[in-house]
Amino acid sequence: MKKEIPKKHRNDIILIACVLLVAAVGFVYLNFFRSEGNTVTVTVDGTEYGVYSLSENRTEDIYTGGDNQHHNRLVIKDGKAYMETASCPDGICVAHKPVFRDGESIICLPNRVVVTVDLADETETPDIIM
Amino acid sequence: MKNKSKSVAFAGICVALALILAYIEVLLPPLFSAVPGIKMGLPNIIIVFLLYRRGPVFAGIVSLLRILLVSMLFGNVMALLYSLAGGILSLAVMVILKKLNALSPVGVSVAGGVTHNVGQIMMAVLLLDTVQIGYYLVVLAITGTIAGIVIGLCGVLLVKRIPQKLI
Numbered sequence: 366m367k368k369e370i371p372k373k374h375r376n377d378i379i380l381i382a383c384v385l386l387v388a389a390v391g392f393v394y395l396n397f398f399r400s401e402g403n404t405v406t407v408t409v410d411g412t413e414y415g416v417y418s419l420s421e422n423r424t425e426d427i428y429t430g431g432d433n434q435h436h437n438r439l440v441i442k443d444g445k446a447y448m449e450t451a452s453c454p455d456g457i458c459v460a461h462k463p464v465f466r467d468g469e470s471i472i473c474l475p476n477r478v479v480v481t482v483d484l485a486d487e488t489e490t491p492d493i494i495m
Numbered sequence: 496m497k498n499k500s501k502s503v504a505f506a507g508i509c510v511a512l513a514l515i516l517a518y519i520e521v522l523l524p525p526l527f528s529a530v531p532g533i534k535m536g537l538p539n540i541i542i543v544f545l546l547y548r549r550g551p552v553f554a555g556i557v558s559l560l561r562i563l564l565v566s567m568l569f570g571n572v573m574a575l576l577y578s579l580a581g582g583i584l585s586l587a588v589m590v591i592l593k594k595l596n597a598l599s600p601v602g603v604s605v606a607g608g609v610t611h612n613v614g615q616i617m618m619a620v621l622l623l624d625t626v627q628i629g630y631y632l633v634v635l636a637i638t639g640t641i642a643g644i645v646i647g648l649c650g651v652l653l654v655k656r657i658p659q660k661l662i
Contacts, residue, residue, distance in 0.1 A: 374599055376597050377599050377605070380602050381602070381605055381644070384636055388634075391630075392633050395633060408625060469630070470625070472619075472623065472625075472631075474623070
């Protein structure tokens with residue numbers, strides 16, 4: 366039995382460790398270092414559908430596709446947004462946990478609906494910095 | 496295997512086998528219910544095996560045919576685009592890493608698994624015109640690594656156990 370780890374296997378382990386480290390850093394950043402947002406932006410097929418405030422509870426029905434055959438129901442409750450029902454076959458967006466942090470999003474690939482939390486600055490910072 | 500028609504027949508068998516593995520994957524319950532849509536990528540066992548046994552061209556042809564047929568059978572046009580992006584990118588990375596000869600097949604397979612997800616996410620960013628979906632990469636990097644290890648180990652096993660003279 367050889368005790369020494371072959372060089373290639375050592376490289377494998379380095380590669381795996383690097384990938385997992387990047388993922389871990391990303392995970393920590395996404396979960397602990399982002400401030401909460403205050404609006405949600407709904408985008409359908411790359412174009413903006415609507416912007417809603419996170420501070421008031423509401424239910425928004427989003428109809429998309431030709432003849433509006435696709436449907437997503439977005440619910441904003443207690444400062445968090447989630448997809449209550451959707452006509453898409455996979456239901457990934459419905460299973461997604463409620464979003465509230467700046468930059469978080471729920472994506473419904475089949476219906477091409479993207480819900481993104483934003484932090485809209487209403488006061489101090491100007492819109493464009495030249 | 497020098498005979499051309501024998502090669503074509505063997506490619507056909509490999510595509511068929513990849514399709515069966517894809518079908519098994521469709522039948523299996525979701526691995527990771529918190530984030531749906533995550534798959535092991537069982538057909539990639541065949542691709543890794545072919546990459547080491549028959550070279551990049553053969554593996555590439557089988558991979559493309561597999562992606563086309565699996566998307567037609569179990570998916571749609573969107574699935575085809577995602578699979579193509581992932582499949583082409585991961586195969587390219589695996590071919591380059593194999594040439595560099597610094598990693599074992601398992602490491603190459605891990606890189607393939609992770610870049611498969613990267614390719615799919617890049618396609619999603621293009622199609623949906625949003626970079627937000629990139630956040631999924633955090634989860635996909637981990638699952639891609641695990642899938643890559645398992646697929647790589649299976650591939651190594653096949654390369655070792657299937658006699659050279661058979662294929």
